[in-house]
Amino acid sequence: MPSFANPFAGNVDRKMTNEELMQALRLDIAGELEAIYLYESHYLATDDPVAKAVLSDIRDEEKAHMGELVTLMRYLDPKETELFLEGEGEVMEELEELGIKTSGGIAPAPSEPAPAPTVGDLS
Numbered sequence: 167m168p169s170f171a172n173p174f175a176g177n178v179d180r181k182m183t184n185e186e187l188m189q190a191l192r193l194d195i196a197g198e199l200e201a202i203y204l205y206e207s208h209y210l211a212t213d214d215p216v217a218k219a220v221l222s223d224i225r226d227e228e229k230a231h232m233g234e235l236v237t238l239m240r241y242l243d244p245k246e247t248e249l250f251l252e253g254e255g256e257v258m259e260e261l262e263e264l265g266i267k268t269s270g271g272i273a274p275a276p277s278e279p280a281p282a283p284t285v286g287d288l289s
């Protein structure tokens with residue numbers, strides 16, 4: 167958590183190396199994920215339509231920030247990009263094994279998950 171009382175908490179006395187910048191970006195991404203999680207939980211916890219609209223808009227902006235940071239990491243470290251793409255390829259393979267057509271891109275998941283089995287389903 168940030169230390170807002172200390173105006174120098176986020177300052178450093180030198181420029182970061184690329185490796186340090188990559189570490190900082192990982193921390194920044196963690197902050198974006200935490201923000202997405204919080205805005206989403208607040209969105210789910212209210213029925214006020216204006217609050218829902220504002221919270222979902224902010225949540226989506228945080229998702230865009232995360233995309234920007236990941237893209238910046240891919241620019242700064244091509245080796246890390248290879249690993250990101252490796253992970254993407256593994257998911258694409260799993261989708262293919264499940265018979266889910268990807269047509270070169272990532273297929274969107276169904277909007278509603280399959281209903282969870284209940285105790286009654288066991289009979």
Ligand SMILES: [Fe+2]
Pocket residue numbers: 198201227228231
């Ligand atoms: Fe953000």
